[in-house]
Amino acid sequence: MINLTIDDRTVSVEKNATILQAAEKLNIKIPTLCYNEEMAPIGSCRICVVEAIKGGESLIVSACNTGVEEGMKVYTKSEKAIEARKFAVKILYSENPSVKLIRDLAEEYGVVEDINVRKSECIHCERCVHACRDVVGQNAIVLTTCGLSYGNDAPSLKWDFDKCIACGTCAFVCPTGAVKMHDHDGVRTLLTPESKQDFTLKKCVSCGSYFMPEVQAQYLMKKTELPADKFDQCMNCR
Amino acid sequence: MANAIFSTWNNKVLDGRYNGTTYSAEEVGLPLTYGEDKEFKAIFGWNGIVLTDDSSNIVSLAADYFRTVALIACGECNVGYNGVHLIKTILDNLVAGTAVPADIARLKECIEGVSINTKCSFCSSAVKPIADCLRYFSAEFEAAAEEHAAYEPSNGLLNVTAPCIEACPIHQDVPGYIGHIKNHNYDEAINLIKRNNPLPGCTGRACMAFCEKNCIRNEIDAPVSIRKLKRVAYDFGTPNELVVEKKKKDEVAIIGAGPAGIAAAKRLLSLGYNVVAYDLNNVCGGMMNDGIPSYRLPREIIKADFDEMIALGAEYRVSTPVRDIEDISSHYKATIICTGAYASKSNGIEGWTEGENDMLQGVRYLKSINNKKTMELKNSVLVVGGGNTAIDCARTALRAGSRDVTIIYRRSRAEMPANAEEIDEAEIEGVKLDLLALPVKIEVEENGIKKVTCQKMQLGEPDESGRRRPVPVPGSEYVINCDMILSAIGEKPDVSFLNNKVELTDWGTIKVDKNGATSMKGVFAAGDCVNGPASIVEAMASGKRAAIGAVMYLDGKTTVSNEKEEVFEPFHKEFLKHNLDNTYNYARERQHARMIDRNVLLDNFNEVEQVLTKKQAVQEADRCLKCYKVILVTRN
């Protein structure tokens, strides 16, 4: 067990716990955006930053993916932490003010101005990437980053539609609604920041209602090794 | 002697701009000259700014430096990417004359925000010199914001490196291809690796990985598994086809088809020369083929890497030993000797009979087994030595059927030159380690058993290599009985074919100048035959350098063609340093590759280490901290 203090309150946690988990134990709320407890921490939004002091050295770290250390002193609302968080909020607010959480944080931190950041519906939080990789297991979404040898101007999200099973997890976890999905007329349409893809829906042989994308049925068939006729009927008729 | 008038390098502020004080390179902590006393005018890098005179336009320097920083900003975190691009836009506006005074406050705000809150430490540390600019050159920046005139670019020389890139003898862009793997772009990753690595398959399996030894994560948890990731790129990626144009008519000969030879061949081919390579073995690969067993490096991988050279137009004449150097050098405009170091050093043990009574040099043993010649099964084998060759001999002996294999080494485990992973693997497979011990006498019994008298050692004072010298413990003799003894205490080059026509060093290696030229005109040398037994990657770096030397010779030039290398060579130590100060990093477990089951009888040479799964690869790639360092220098 590791002992540390958060906002001058002591807490004892397991060896591999993160600062965010330790704060939760103390009921101390640290704002998060890209964090989802079902996936590995991403650390891209930079909102959950706190000031961590160890051995006299003070650092700003993201609480979601930084491990606890014995004797660490964490401050979630110190001047330095607020300053760091405020800048991250400023950037996000300029990029995409549509997210309620960002608007609330902007209000809380007194951010009003637009600082001329490139506007984007997708804020590159990578939740969809991690959800598809860690939760669904299909690894169909990739954030292609920039770099010296990359030749991209800006990071972009790419969907591999050979792997996508149209489950909707990416749309579900997206905080800005940059990934959208809707069903209509026997087709499920996935709208990503870079592409648009239609998936045919299966029709129930008994009642005729559309209930599942074909690719999802194939995926389940392969995974469960059940015969194809098990997936011919909708959930009501089965 | 050059002196600085201003420095903020490594947070040591020395400001002599207004009082005429100057500072030496020692005080600054950074070299101020390169090559033969050529001076730098300004150094603008990740760790600060150094100026030797007041003629530099600091705003231009900042903008030129930062443009490269913005190219590297990956986009994985919100503050890093957006913050850096905001700063770049403002700096570009300042040099173009289109900035406004309010931009300076915004610049300051962005620098403060980025320097403390990024996902990895690249962007946060890259803005440091710009912060220095605003603090110490605020007048110049404010002036730039008010004037509407454009500034001249700095015309400096840029270098992008990292501790891992710098530690690698061939300077592979390690964070670059790791980033591609993280993005599932295996094709891009393998293309990037192949840009300056002609042995992507072999190094992915059997590289010394100096990069890993210098990885910053050694100070946090464990180094990133760079070699295993290279293998991921090789196994999963499809590279573009390399194309070279034949521009020249000249042919260059290469003696030796090992790593040094292939690197030299590739450089020559890419510059348009024709290459003819000679090797005494019947397959290419050199020591990789002879010395590294196939359970570590499958033969097909070696063949694939060399087939590429053949596809590019190199002619390989195998089974063609060279009896005398002039047989070759007289027929070619230039010759590069890459014959390696495959002869064993003699061990000086009393009673050693090489080649008789089952006492064999380790490399000879390996060569036979690796080339599929059967050897009589010996049950108990003693291997003398502590390097990779000794480990290879021991694990090979196990697979050949020996049940009782012991490695005897005169120092402790920590001092064994072999890869730590290899030593672990040997122990898992059942090899015994007899450490701090040395065989002193061998007696052959009538039934063929070797009675080996050994002595316990203890570590005394360090010798010239820096390692503690082993001294015998008096009265600690004991006896080991065994069927076979393999000696693997080090290799040396076989230079008999030179017939004393080429100058050698005191250690018996070929003497060369900094361009790889030997004492014989038109003859160059590279690899283990020059440096002594080293590694695949060092041999490749050496081969490439010799090829460049040969090309310069053929073109009639005498000056160094690689200007960048000369300019940045003084910063080598600085590039290797770790800057861990900016981030707390969550210790994350290193991914372990699946190994074949060692609980069953090991009677085959199937590859032991399997490739990381794609999911493991992404998780391992995620551990890379992208420690890129950008530096811009201007000269008089």
Place this chain on the structure above:
Amino acid sequence: MENYNVFASRVVSKNEPLAPGHRACTGCGEVLALRLCAKAFGKNTIVVNATGCMEIIASQAPYNSWRLPWIHTLFENASATASGIEAAIKVLARKNRVPESEINVVAIGGDGSTVDIGIQSLSGALERGHNFTYICFDNEAYMNTGIQRSSATPFGASTTTSPAGKKSIGQSTWKKDMPAIMAAHNIPYVATACPSYPFDLMNKVEKALATKGPAYIHVFSVCPTGWRSAGNLSVRYGRLAVETGVFPLYEIENGVYKMSVEVPELKPLTAYTKGQGRFKHLKEDNLAKIEARVHEEYEKLLEKCNLSAVEEGK
């Protein structure tokens, strides 16, 4: 949330504030809904529980299934107790003893304790504007005490106090439109939900908790014991209730109506009533009459939604 079936059950929190080991019947649709709601409550929630099925099954002394602060009230006064707790939190917050904005107060009760005996205290709490959420788990009768009718029992359903027989059709009155009554109090958020649409339900609970002021959710709870339906079909019956128009899923946010799950073509009522013992006695003409009424109510609701959509568009 868009109308689609998400295959993403694993992104839901693994937190279970309602611990397993409670005494609900096999196939109980109500406790399924309650468990999903509990997941959406988060850590800082006080649960105020009126007497009823959910209270009984989760608190057989000396055990209690709740991993949250929980209080059992009388049958009729969950809302009054919740009001008191909410006021106390306000006082503590004013004295800086607790952060007010972070503690949720949720009152839960069955249809009996909400639509019948509890309507008075609920109406009062809504009128006073307390910052709390009320969730009604509607299994359409007083199930805990042995399947007696309530004012939420649907027309034609057979219960012990509205038995079907030669002279009786079962329940002879139509179901009280509780969401409309709640909306008439002009509270900021009213919604209907069903555990057969789990993500929709959890989303609505989160929304209700985040609303400043009173919020009300009416949850459709299939009761195989009381309805005499197969225990393994509870989720299906919930879905069929939505797809036949019997229990449409919608929200009323500050007076604006919004459909949550769109059903372009309503299924025939018999798809829903078939297999439920409580409707077994109904003849074709009764069913036709009920279906006509269901469709009529549905049309009215659609009109309200369209009107809202048009107004929003302006």
